[in-house]
């Protein structure tokens with residue numbers, strides 16, 4: 001599988017956000033490896049639960065910073081978070097229902113789910129925060 005490796009291009013220039021993102025990347029990579037290595041379903045589901053709850057917590061963290069530092073794009077960014085959480089939870093439920101490991105396509109979906117938001121909305125947020133914090 002393609003690992004999501006941390007590098008400077010992923011940095012949004014705000015340390016506390018970067019630290020959260022690194023943790024999410026790590027969980028995604030662990031989930032991908034566990035899937036590839038045919039680890040037990042219960043372990044894969046536990047990793048998926050951790051990824052989703054860590055993401056939900058991280059979104060709250062970002063939203064708190066946006067409120068605190070009057071980010072003009074807050075509503076739009078929050079809406080994107082809500083969409084991501086609901087598509088992530090849908091995949092989590094699908095994993096639990098099917099009792100089968102994630103497919104390569106689902107892993108690819110998660111990879112995009114994670115990286116596209118960081119490269120897009122979070123970069124814009126990072127530039128704002130880096131100026132005002």
Ligand SMILES: [Fe+2]
Pocket residue numbers: 059062077081117121122
């Ligand atoms: Fe975000």
